Amino acid sequence: xxxxxxxxxxxxxxxxxxxxxxxxxxxxxxxxxxxxxxxxxxxxxxxxxxxxxxxxxxxxxxxxxxxxxxxxxxxxxxxxxxxxxxxxxxxxxxxxxxxxxxxxxxxxxxxxxxxxxxxxxxxxxxxxxxxxxxxxxxxxxxxxxxxxxxxxxxxxxxxxxxxxxxxxxxxxxxxxxxxxxxxxxxxxxxxxxxxxxxxxxxxxxxxxxxxxxxxxxxxxxxxxxxxxxxxxxxxxxxxxxxxxxxxxxxxxxxxxxxxxxxxxxxxxxxxxxxxxxxxxxxxxxxxxxxxxxxxxxxxxxxxxxxxx
Amino acid sequence: xxxxxxxxxxxxxxxxxxxxxxxxxxxxxxxxxxxxxxxxxxxxxxxxxxxxxxxxxxxxxxxxxxxxxxxxxxxxxxxxxxxxxxxxxxxxxxxxxxxxxxxxxxxxxxxxxxxxxxxxxxxxxxxxxxxxxxxxxxxxxxxxxxxxxxxxxxxxxxxxxxxxxxxxxxxxxxxxxxxxxxxxxxxxxxxxxxxxxxxxxxxxxxxxxxxxxxxxxxxxxxxxxxxxxxxxxxxxxxxxxxxxxxxxxxxxxxxxxxxxxxxxxxxxxxxxxxxxxxxxxxxxxxxxxxxxxxxxxxxxxxxxxxx
Numbered sequence: 050x051x052x053x054x055x056x057x058x059x060x061x062x063x064x065x066x067x068x069x070x071x072x073x074x075x076x077x078x079x080x081x082x083x084x085x086x087x088x089x090x091x092x093x094x095x096x097x098x099x100x101x102x103x104x105x106x107x108x109x110x111x112x113x114x115x116x117x118x119x120x121x122x123x124x125x126x127x128x129x130x131x132x133x134x135x136x137x138x139x140x141x142x143x144x145x146x147x148x149x150x151x152x153x154x155x156x157x158x159x160x161x162x163x164x165x166x167x168x169x170x171x172x173x174x175x176x177x178x179x180x181x182x183x184x185x186x187x188x189x190x191x192x193x194x195x196x197x198x199x200x201x202x203x204x205x206x207x208x209x210x211x212x213x214x215x216x217x218x219x220x221x222x223x224x225x226x227x228x229x230x231x232x233x234x235x236x237x238x239x240x241x242x243x244x245x246x247x248x249x250x251x252x253x254x255x256x257x258x259x260x261x262x263x264x265x266x267x268x269x270x271x272x273x274x275x276x277x278x279x280x281x282x283x284x285x286x287x288x289x290x291x292x293x294x295x296x297x298x299x300x301x302x303x304x305x306x307x308x309x310x311x312x313x314x315x316x317x318x319x320x321x322x323x324x325x326x327x328x329x330x331x332x333x334x335x336x337x338x339x340x341x342x343x344x345x346x347x348x349x350x351x352x353x354x355x356x357x
Numbered sequence: 358x359x360x361x362x363x364x365x366x367x368x369x370x371x372x373x374x375x376x377x378x379x380x381x382x383x384x385x386x387x388x389x390x391x392x393x394x395x396x397x398x399x400x401x402x403x404x405x406x407x408x409x410x411x412x413x414x415x416x417x418x419x420x421x422x423x424x425x426x427x428x429x430x431x432x433x434x435x436x437x438x439x440x441x442x443x444x445x446x447x448x449x450x451x452x453x454x455x456x457x458x459x460x461x462x463x464x465x466x467x468x469x470x471x472x473x474x475x476x477x478x479x480x481x482x483x484x485x486x487x488x489x490x491x492x493x494x495x496x497x498x499x500x501x502x503x504x505x506x507x508x509x510x511x512x513x514x515x516x517x518x519x520x521x522x523x524x525x526x527x528x529x530x531x532x533x534x535x536x537x538x539x540x541x542x543x544x545x546x547x548x549x550x551x552x553x554x555x556x557x558x559x560x561x562x563x564x565x566x567x568x569x570x571x572x573x574x575x576x577x578x579x580x581x582x583x584x585x586x587x588x589x590x591x592x593x594x595x596x597x598x599x600x601x602x603x604x605x606x607x608x609x610x611x612x613x614x615x616x617x618x619x620x621x622x623x624x625x626x627x628x629x630x631x632x633x634x635x636x637x638x639x640x641x642x643x644x645x646x647x648x649x650x651x652x653x654x655x656x657x658x659x660x661x662x663x664x
Binding site: 193196197200201202204205206208209210211212213285289292293296297298299309312313315316319320324327331334335338339342 | 500506509603637640
């Protein structure tokens with residue numbers, strides 16, 4: 050899943066190629082990305098999901114927490130999805146509108162993914178770049194620290210944190226952010242090791258630019274391509290982690306919902322013949338993950354010309 | 358080789374200590390003690406309880422005592438919620454269950470995953486290859502907590518073949534769905550990794566030599582291709598093991614199998630810190646040991662690595 054030296058070599062090749070053909074690396078990548086049908090379709094699907102999160106609430110006839118008492122009674126007959134009642138996705142076991150809850154659940158799941166990826170990009174990239182650039186003892190110490198943190202069973206520690214500091218969305222964001230940067234720092238370090246021997250870094254050293262400034266101005270911008278690709282591939286992992294914890298009931302708390310908690314709710318109700326409560330959140334969960342995986346794969350192929 | 362083992366142990370031991378100290382510090386950062394109830398207890402009762410669990414000692418002494426007991430006697434102390442049980446009792450009850458279906462899931466994922474990967478690589482671009490790739494992609498978006506309800510829906514509610522939960526002393530009907538739910542994702546990943554590494558090996562020079570001298574296909578695969586192709590899979594086994602232990606939490610909760618995951622989540626809801634800490638540390642130690650074994654195996658199989 051994660052790149053190594055071959056990707057770096059690939060990127061270097063691409064840069065070289067671009068010189069010969071007079072096309073920039075990014076233009077080349079864009080052309081290659083749009084040739085990949087699965088990736089383009091997934092990208093469109095992803096845009097639809099984002100639009101669904103942002104504007105879905107406008108179409109909802111109900112809010113996320115008010116039970117619809119006109120439908121109270123046997124949920125399986127009255128709470129069915131229908132246009133007429135305004136409950137497009139039906140209602141949940143308490144008579145709350147599932148459409149509004151799915152919109153909100155998808156929004157929270159996406160948000161968790163994006164926040165986790167953002168932390169990974171900022172912290173992981175800087176950490177990896179510093180570690181790789183300075184090398185030697187500093188590198189050894191920083192990377193051993195990452196090794197130790199990686200061998201901790203983070204899901205258990207995250208749950209331990211949620212129990213101790215109380216269950217809240219904010220803490221979930223922090224906890225997921227705390228673990229997301231580990232992989233990224235390794236990727237960034239590997240890239241930095243190849244970049245730091247390039248001429249332009251040598252030139253910067255020669256004219257006396259201070260080390261931290263070299264990292265920020267010369268190393269990090271050159272890492273961005275690979276970092277963007279892998280953060281796209283990290284997002285589904287974050288979404289799964291969040292949904293996992295919410296499925297256990299330890300993450301997002303009622304009346305708020307995330308896709309994980311909606312799936313858990315639907316799964317606990319399915320023996321009553323109210324399958325839509327499971328299927329709608331499940332559908333959004335699956336297409337969101339699929340879309341991210343294919344877009345990430347497409348981006349990776351586009352930026353890594355080795356596979357052509 | 359021995360110095361390598363020694364060096365790895367030198368890293369593993371501090372890691373375990375860090376884990377213990379870290380989870381202990383987390384517990385102390387918690388607002389409110391484990392016995393703070395809605396209605397405050399009489400002060401002398403509270404003092405008695407605190408003395409019983411050693412909570413009246415200074416922090417550093419509690420930490421040292423706890424760490425010492427864990428390291429020397431594998432004693433995780435008493436449970437804060439179940440007055441008559443220790444954490445060790447709870448682990449002794451739940452762990453055999455987790456290990457039973459966990460080991461099955463691991464065996465299924467590795468054997469089927471490897472087989473599927475090898476066949477897909479040998480018969481590249483045939484239906485079985487497409488099946489393997491399709492399963493690998495599909496399984497990425499179906500983690501255990503999504504697969505489990507779907508399995509129960511199909512096999513319990515629609516087909517009425519298997520019980521939807523419970524352990525029943527480990528009868529095969531009760532084990533089969535947890536094993537499928539837990540192993541599918543890893544089966545797919547192993548198949549994918551094995552397929553690509555097998556393809557790479559089959560295109561390399563020494564395989565061409567073997568074919569050129571007229572060896573039969575099965576002999577080439579068994580004697581020459583399999584061993585080098587296994588290396589990437591081996592390094593995936595560490596993360597897979599961790600993932601399965603984590604995934605067992607969902608399995609226990611959803612299927613009510615009564616493994617340590619169920620105790621873990623129950624304790625999380627009841628703020629039973631000592632049980633949560635005990636299980637976290639146990640899982641951490643297992644993870645670190647397993648990774649150590651995988652690394653040693655790797656060094657043993659791969660002749661290019663010499664320490």
